[in-house]
Amino acid sequence: MRTMLDVADLGHTYQAKDGAHDAIDGLTFTVEAGELVCVVGPSGCGKSTLLRSISGLIRPTRGTVSLHGTPVDGVPADLAVVFQDYSRSLFPWLTVQRNVEFPLRELSKAERTARAGEALAAVGLENAGRKYPWQLSGGMQQRVAIARALAYRPALLLMDEPFASVDAQTRFELEDLLLRVRREQDTTVLLVTHDIDESVYLGDRVLVLSKSPARVVAALDVGLGEKRDQITTRSSDEFVELRAKVAGLLQSAPTAETVH
Ligand SMILES: Nc1ncnc2c1ncn2[C@@H]1O[C@H](COP(=O)(O)OP(=O)(O)OP(=O)(O)O)[C@@H](O)[C@H]1O
Numbered sequence: 001m002r003t004m005l006d007v008a009d010l011g012h013t014y015q016a017k018d019g020a021h022d023a024i025d026g027l028t029f030t031v032e033a034g035e036l037v038c039v040v041g042p043s044g045c046g047k048s049t050l051l052r053s054i055s056g057l058i059r060p061t062r063g064t065v066s067l068h069g070t071p072v073d074g075v076p077a078d079l080a081v082v083f084q085d086y087s088r089s090l091f092p093w094l095t096v097q098r099n100v101e102f103p104l105r106e107l108s109k110a111e112r113t114a115r116a117g118e119a120l121a122a123v124g125l126e127n128a129g130r131k132y133p134w135q136l137s138g139g140m141q142q143r144v145a146i147a148r149a150l151a152y153r154p155a156l157l158l159m160d161e162p163f164a165s166v167d168a169q170t171r172f173e174l175e176d177l178l179l180r181v182r183r184e185q186d187t188t189v190l191l192v193t194h195d196i197d198e199s200v201y202l203g204d205r206v207l208v209l210s211k212s213p214a215r216v217v218a219a220l221d222v223g224l225g226e227k228r229d230q231i232t233t234r235s236s237d238e239f240v241e242l243r244a245k246v247a248g249l250l251q252s253a254p255t256a257e258t259v260h
Contacts, residue, residue, distance in 0.1 A: 041209030139170035
């Protein structure tokens, strides 16, 4: 396997008025090409700081982040991010088609149209291209955001609580959609979630983080196979065992000092 993301001894200290604050410290892990890795951690443990460091939005105080062997220094060109808040990430004045084409400005018109059409079809929105985001349901808008990220064909797709703002049924549909498209397109994904069940259902591996300053407490392999199903997978012994293990690790949620 080829390493797509290499996070080595990463640490970040925010300087605030009331003093310095270590948000993450000594974070080390890799994501291999084609893997879907989920990150779970206690609230406020530093997940956003980790994602900001990977996406080049902040320069971490310590350690390194490399994307396919290239150190991240600024926003990498071949990275796409899907945020929780789809209503703020889509441009309301552009049609769905134009939203998906937006990051592809450097390509020819024909190629942009083809890639956007393909991505919209992958998320089941082939007939929504002429609509505006505000004419769609929340779940459909998030599908547009996913299509936009996929059309870009990123080396790494970062997802920050991508399904936290939709209802439970839509969440299940979007989870299955993600599993299908990442299989079809062999996308490498790092997904942050608060939802333990979601992390096990989606992940090839689950990284459990400690309390702030975040470190990796455990990297658990999810042996559930490629084909997953919302009913049978979630009721299988392997799933129940793993979710209990993640919950246990989170409940005891050691501070970074106790993690070795
Ligand atoms: N710009 C900043 N300046 C100072 N402290 C910050 C800043 N951003 C975050 N922090 C602090 O760093 C710690 C980690 O924050 P971060 O937002 O990365 O955690 P998180 O795990 O994403 O949180 P949540 O689970 O609530 O989404 C928190 O204690 C937070 O208060």
